[in-house]
Amino acid sequence: MIDINFGNLFSIELLHSYYKDKLCSDFSISASTDTLKVIDGHKMTVRQHGNQLMAGIYCNGNVSPLTPFASIEEGTRFTFFMKLNNSLFFNFTNLPSTAPGKIYYFTNRNNNVANSKSFLSSKIDIYKNTNTYIPGDLAATTPGVIYRAIGSSDPAHKFALTDTNHWMKVDSNQYSSEKDALQWLPSLSTYQFAAPQSSAVVSVLGYNIATATYTLPVLSNTMTFTAPASSFKLDLSILQPGKYSLTINGKQQWIYINDELNGIGAFAVIDIFNEATPASCMLLDGTGHLINPSPKYSINFLNRATIWKYIIASKKSGTINDKANVYKFANPASIITSLTPIPLSNGPLDFKLTLNNHDYTPIACADPQRLVSISKGADTYACSEIFLNF
Template sequence: MIDINFGSLFTVELLHSYYKDQLCPDFNILPSNQTVKTLGGHQIIARQYSNQLITGVNCNGKINPPKPFTAIETGAQFTFFMQLNNPLFFNYTNLSSATPGKIYYFTNRNNNVSNGKTFLSSKIAVYNAANTYAPGDLVSNGTGITYRAIGSSKPGNTFNLTNANHWMVVDKNQYLTEADALKWMPSISAYQFASPQASVNISVLGYDNIATTYTQSVFSKTIAFANPASSFPLDLSFLQSGKYSLTVNGIQQWIYINDELSDSKTFAVIDIFNDASPVSCNLIDGSGALINPAPHYSIYFLNRATIWKYILASKQSGNINDTANLYHFANPASVITSLTPIPLSNKALNLKLTLNNHDYSPIACADPQRLVTITKGTDTYPCSEIFLNF
C-alpha cells in the first residue's frame, strides 16, 4: 500500500489595498520549466487558489513532524512567474507604468518581516532628508510604519514625516516599490554603450549565502577593443537563472537572467529558496522535517492615491464633504477637487454633496477607469475625474 500524505511546504499570498477584502485576484502564477522538474523530482504539488499559491510535499506520515520522502536540499530554488490579467492594474496601483524589459522580483531572501508577516518584497527604505521624494514615494519611519509622500521634498527643502501636507501614514505593512524592479536580460545579449568605448570592464555579483547579500563575485573580465565600440556581445549564459548585480565600465544595475521570459509577458518573478539562513528561507527544519506552521509569504500592493476632481453638470457651486472627516475638498465650487490625494478603493467612501441647500449622499467615488493629470503647486498628480449629474 502506498502511503500518500501531503504536508504544507509554503504558501504565497497576493494582497492589494485597493480591494476591500485586500485579496488580489489580478495574477496567474505559473512555475518555470525548471521548477516543474524540481517539483516533480521532490513529489511537490503547487496550485493557485484565488490569490494564493499553495505548495504541498509528499511526506512520511508515520514520522512526527513529517519529513518529505524526497529530501529538500539546501539551496533548492522554486521559481514562479506572475502574469498580469487585469489591464487596469496600474491605474489603481501605486507603481509606475509597465516598461519593456522591466520586471519585479520577489524572494524570501529579502528577509523582510513586519506586522506579523513575511514579505517577499524588499524592505522599504527609511526616510532620509538627503533624498528627493515625489508624490507616491514610500518610506519607513524606522519603527515599522510606512508613509506615502503626498508632496515633493528635496535636500534644502525637506519636510519630515510629521508634516501632514507632505506625508500620509499608510500602516505597518511592507509594500512593493520600484526598488523591487529589475532589468530583464537574456543570457546572451548585445550590450549598448551610451558612447563608443575603447574597452569594457565587466563585473557580476551574485548572492552570497554566508553574508546573505549580493556580494559574491561570479564573473569579472576586461576586454580591449581594436577600435572604439558602441556595443559588445555580453555572454552570461553560464550563470544560473536569477538576480545579479551587473557593473559595466563603472555603471551598476540590478538584472534578472532567465531565458524563459523571452516570449512571455511576465510582470514579476517569485523565487523561493531553501537556505540555512536567514530564517525566512527555512522551508524545513534542521532535521529535514516540515516546519509547523509552514512558511507563509506575502506580496502586498498599495493602492494609488489620486486627486479627486468632481465636475457638477449644473455648473453651480456646491460643497463636498467626507462624513468620516478624513479627506477635504476645495469648497464651494462647480469643479471641486480634493485638497490632498485620496487612495483609490473598491470600497466606497461616504461622501456628501450639498447643492442649493439640498444634501445628496452617497455620491459616486473615483474609479480606475479614467485617469488624467493635474498640477498643484510644483507637483503633478494623477487625477480622477468624476462627473455628477446635479
C-alpha cells in the same frame, strides 16, 4: 506498508489595498521549467487558488512533525512567473507602468518580516531628510510604519513624516516598490553605451549566502575594441538564472537572467529558496521535518492615491465633505478637487454633496478607468475625474 500523508511546504498570498477584502486575484502564477522538474522529483503538488499559491509535499507517516517523502535539499530553489491579467492594474496601483524589459523580483531572501507577515518584497527604506521624495514615494519609520509622500521634499526643503501636507500614513505592512524592479536580460544581448567606448570592463556579482548580500564575484571580463564602439555583445550565458549586480565601465544595474522569460510577458518573478539563513528561507526545521505552521509569504501592493476632481454637470457651485472628516476639498465650486491625494479603492467612501441647499449622499467615488494629470504647486499628480449629474 508505508503510510503516506500530505503536508504544506509553503504558500504565497497576493494582497492589494485597493480591494476591500485585500485579496488580489489579478495574476496567474506558473512554475518555471526547472521548478516543474523539482516539483515532480520531490513528489510535490503546487496549485493556485484565487490569490494564493499552495505548495504541498507527500510525507512519510501521519505523526506530527511530518517528514517529506523526498527531502528538500539545502539550496533548492522554486521559481514562479507572475502574469498580469488586469489591464487596469497600474491605474490603481502605486507603481509606475513597466518599461520594456523591466520585471519585479520577489524572494524570501529579502527576509522582510513585518506586522507578523513574511513579505517577499524588498524592505522600504527608512526616511532620510537628505533624500529627495516625490508624490507616491514610500518611506518607513524605525518602528516600521510606512508613509506615502503626497508632496515633494528634498535636502533643501525638508518635511518630516509628521507633516500631513507632505506625507500620508499608510500602515505597518510592507509593500512592493521600485526597489523590486530589475532589468531582464537574455543570456546573450547587445549592450549599448551612452557614448562610444574603447573598451568594456564587465563585472557581475551574485548572491553571497554567507553574508546575504550580492557581493560574490561570478564573472569578470575586459574587452578592448580596435576602435571606439557604441555597443558590444554581452555574453552572460555562463550564469545560472537569477538576480545579479551587473557593472559595465563603472555603471551598475540590477539584472535578472532567465531565457525562459523571452516572449512570455511576465510581470514578476518569485524565487523561494530553502536555505538555513536567513530564517525566512527555512522551509524545513533543523531535523528535516515540515514546519508547523508552514511558511506563508506575502506580496503586498499599495493602492494609488490620486487627486479627485468632481465636475458638477449643472455648473452650479456646491460643496463636498467627507463624513469621516479625513479628506478635504476646495469648496465651494462647480469643479471641486481634493486638497490632497485620496487612495483609490473598490470600497465606497462616504462623501456628501451639498448643492442648492440639498444634501446628496452617497455620491460616486473615483474609479481606475481613466486617469489624467493635474498640477498643484510644483508637483504633478494623477487625477481621477468624477462627473456628477446634478
